[in-house]
Amino acid sequence: MKNHFFTYYKKLPFSIRTRLHHIFDLVNSNKTLLDLFSATRQNKTIKKISKAKSPRRLVVGESYPMNGWIVTNYQLLAKNFIDVKKKFAESSSLSNIYADNVIEHLDLDSAQLFLQNAYDALTTDGWIRLATPDCLAISKAYIENDLQKVSEFGADLKQHNLKIDEPIDLLHVTFCAFGHAKGRIYDEQTLTELLRWAGFRHIQRFSPSESSNQIFRNLEKRTGVSDYWSQMCLEAKK
Numbered sequence: 001m002k003n004h005f006f007t008y009y010k011k012l013p014f015s016i017r018t019r020l021h022h023i024f025d026l027v028n029s030n031k032t033l034l035d036l037f038s039a040t041r042q043n044k045t046i047k048k049i050s051k052a053k054s055p056r057r058l059v060v061g062e063s064y065p066m067n068g069w070i071v072t073n074y075q076l077l078a079k080n081f082i083d084v085k086k087k088f089a090e091s092s093s094l095s096n097i098y099a100d101n102v103i104e105h106l107d108l109d110s111a112q113l114f115l116q117n118a119y120d121a122l123t124t125d126g127w128i129r130l131a132t133p134d135c136l137a138i139s140k141a142y143i144e145n146d147l148q149k150v151s152e153f154g155a156d157l158k159q160h161n162l163k164i165d166e167p168i169d170l171l172h173v174t175f176c177a178f179g180h181a182k183g184r185i186y187d188e189q190t191l192t193e194l195l196r197w198a199g200f201r202h203i204q205r206f207s208p209s210e211s212s213n214q215i216f217r218n219l220e221k222r223t224g225v226s227d228y229w230s231q232m233c234l235e236a237k238k
Contacts (some may be wrong), residue, residue, distance in 0.1 A: 027076065027077070028075040028076050028077050028078075029075065029076070030076060033076050034074075034076055037076065038081065038083055041076075041081035042081060042082060042083055042086060042088065044081070045072060045080045045081055045082055045088070046087070046088065046089060046090065048070070048080065049070055049088075049089050049090070049093065049094070050089075050090050050093060052070060054095070055095035055096070056070065056089075056093060056094050056095060057069045057070065057094070057095060057096040057097075057098070057215065058070050058072065058088075058089065058094050058096070058097050058098070058121075059071045059072060059097075059098045059099070059100075060072050060073070060082055060084050060088075060097065060098070060099045060102055061073055061074065061084075061099055061100065061101070061102035061105075062100065063075070063078065064221075066219070069098070072088075084099075084102070084106075084110075084113070084114040084117060084118070085106075085110050085113040085114060085117070086113075086117065087117055087120070087121075088117055088121065089117075089121035090121070091120050091121065092120075092121070092122065092123045092124065092126075093121060093123070094121045094122050094123065094126060095122070095123055095126050095127075096122075096126060096127050096128070096129075096215055096216070097118050097121065097122060097126070097127075097128040097129070098128075098129045098216065098219060099114075099128075099129070099130050099131070100131040100219065100220060100221070100222075101131055101132060101133075101178075101222070102114075102130070102132075103130055103132050103183075103184075103186070103191075104132045104133055104180055104183045104184060104185050104186065105178075105179055105180065105182065105183040106183050106184065107182065107183060107184060108184055111183075111184060111194065112194070112197070112198070115128075115194065115195065115197075115198035115200070116198055118198070119198050119199045119200065119238055122238040123238070124238060125237060125238060126237070126238045127213060127215075127216070127235055127236065127237050127238070128195075128200065128235065128236050128238075129211070129216045129219070129233060129234070129235045130191065130195075130233065130234050130235075130236075131208065131219075131220055131222075131231060131232070131233045132185075132186055132191065132231070132232060132234075133174055133180075133185055133186075133230060133231060133232075134186075134187060134188065134229075134230060134231060134232040135174070135185045135186055135187040135190075136187035136188065137229050137230055137232070138170050138171070138174050138230050139170075139171065141153075141167065141170055141229075141230075142167045142168065142170045142171050145167050146167065147166075147167070149170070149226065149229065149230075150164060150165070150166060150167055150169065150170060152224070152225045152226040153169075153170055153173075153226040153230060154169075155224070155225070155226070156222075156224030156225065156226045156227060157173065157226075160177070162177055174230075188205055188232055188234070191232075191234055192234065195234065195236045199238070200236035200237060200238060201236065201237055201238075202236065202237040203234055203235070203236045204234070204235050204236075205232055205233065205234055205235075206233045206234075206235065207228050207231075207232075207233065208220040208222060208223055208227050208228060208231050208233060209223055210233070211233070211235065213235065216233075216235060220233070
């Protein structure tokens, strides 16, 4: 039944699907409803994680199932709800945490809380991987007036109907689109310093889908040409 629903849903005009997504997101992110139900849903997810078999691997900020991972999101209707600003797992209970394009949506105080909670939740020698836009690489493409990268960036984000025609649009999209204006965009040095502040060590940088740790390979869904220069993935050990 579920497969039939998605088959018919995909046949709807893009404009209608976009409108339905918008309505769904309004409900999913409704602040009043989140305030009412987030504590109960958070506790339920924490209990679910504690009952899972080891190794316990957690994804935050995602809606699609991932084999071998407990997938969570800050959405009212998410299967597993998690607010990363609050304790989201028992201490030393997770072997790996993965967050793809999450931390740039958080202001500095919230990002610090997230990393503190992640550090507490990881086992000794546990690892975290953060994928996020690279402010330095994107700014460099703008400063150098790199029209090739503008073209690549625009092609990869075409589905979002964003205006990316000239170098200045690289900055506009990075800092203003996707709710980024409420958060904080990082370069490698700044994010590394934040991870160290939270207690993490052995910090390494990788391109999307790449890692020296088999667990973290091929996780990113953003693998367009521009993602390999505009995105950075940092891994850190507790």
